[in-house]
Amino acid sequence: MAKHPRIALVTGANKGLGFETCRQLGRQGIIVLLAARNRALGEGATAQLREEGLDVHFVVLDVTNSDQIHEARLQMEKHYGHLDILVNNAGTISPEETLFGNSTATIAPEILRRTFDVNFFGLVELTQALLPLLKKSPAGRIVNVASILGSLTVHSDPASDFAAIKPFAYDASKTAVNQFTIHLAAALADTPIKVNSAHPGWVRTDLGGNEAPMEVAEGAKTAIWLATLGPDGPTGGFFHGTERLPW
Numbered sequence: 124m125a126k127h128p129r130i131a132l133v134t135g136a137n138k139g140l141g142f143e144t145c146r147q148l149g150r151q152g153i154i155v156l157l158a159a160r161n162r163a164l165g166e167g168a169t170a171q172l173r174e175e176g177l178d179v180h181f182v183v184l185d186v187t188n189s190d191q192i193h194e195a196r197l198q199m200e201k202h203y204g205h206l207d208i209l210v211n212n213a214g215t216i217s218p219e220e221t222l223f224g225n226s227t228a229t230i231a232p233e234i235l236r237r238t239f240d241v242n243f244f245g246l247v248e249l250t251q252a253l254l255p256l257l258k259k260s261p262a263g264r265i266v267n268v269a270s271i272l273g274s275l276t277v278h279s280d281p282a283s284d285f286a287a288i289k290p291f292a293y294d295a296s297k298t299a300v301n302q303f304t305i306h307l308a309a310a311l312a313d314t315p316i317k318v319n320s321a322h323p324g325w326v327r328t329d330l331g332g333n334e335a336p337m338e339v340a341e342g343a344k345t346a347i348w349l350a351t352l353g354p355d356g357p358t359g360g361f362f363h364g365t366e367r368l369p370w
């Protein structure tokens with residue numbers, strides 16, 4: 124049987140870790156659907172990777188827009204008939220929250236809702252919509268880009284390196300993402316699909332800031348590993364690099 128080309132969709136891919144994840148998947152010969160909510164930025168990013176010789180195609184996708192999720196699924200069904208890799212990378216932290224502070228006592232409910240809309244509800248809705256296509260792959264892989272800041276174990280330890288970093292809306296949304304990873308992996312345990320959460324590290328992007336020590340090329344590696352796991356790879360786990368993180 125001819126080997127079918129692998130198809131990957133990466134959300135929030137016009138810049139930062141998502142863009143780099145598209146590049147590294149593309150370099151493995153995978154057809155990459157670069158999804159972004161801003162058409163001009165998404166098309167520009169796609170053109171850049173195509174100039175590098177990679178098979179990358181633009182998909183307009185705001186993960187909070189149900190119509191766009193529906194349309195993206197229809198287009199993928201029509202053009203490819205299946206999906207092998209979904210990297211749920213799109214994410215946000217509100218400007219009302221600072222990375223190095225504790226916003227819990229003051230955070231406005233609308234900031235919480237807005238953060239959850241992107242980081243959690245959008246991620247869940249998109250994944251559910253694409254599951255029928257992932258089930259058509261011989262080896263579906265779902266990578267939920269979470270954060271170590273979603274770890275309850277880390278946050279409940281006052282001695283942890285992350286003790287002072289408590290932007291509540293962001294952290295709680297990433298904890299919810301991790302719960303989705305565990306629940307979905309259990310729901311799909313009888314299928315070849317593997318579902319894992321990734322912590323990229325502290326990476327120099329618009330979200331991570333200029334002080335971050337890691338470059339995007341290094342930061343994308345966890346998602347790349349999880350997106351391309353072999354049949355013996357883990358499912359239902361939380362990783363940085365190949366190291367398992369505490370929930």
Ligand SMILES: NC(=O)c1ccc[n+]([C@@H]2O[C@H](COP(=O)([O-])OP(=O)(O)OC[C@H]3O[C@@H](n4cnc5c(N)ncnc54)[C@H](OP(=O)(O)O)[C@@H]3O)[C@@H](O)[C@H]2O)c1
Pocket residue numbers: 134135136137138139140141159160161164184185186187211212213214215241245268269270271322323324325326327328329330331332335
């Ligand atoms: N950088 C770090 O240190 C770090 C650490 C742990 C986890 N992470 C996670 O890694 C992921 C990527 O972050 P990054 O550091 O690469 O940040 P980034 O450069 O700010 O990129 C975030 C991406 O998400 C997109 N996005 C935001 N809201 C969206 C929506 N509603 N629909 C679709 N796309 C949307 C942004 O699009 P626009 O350009 O249109 O806003 C952008 O493409 C996030 O999930 C983040 O939480 C990052």
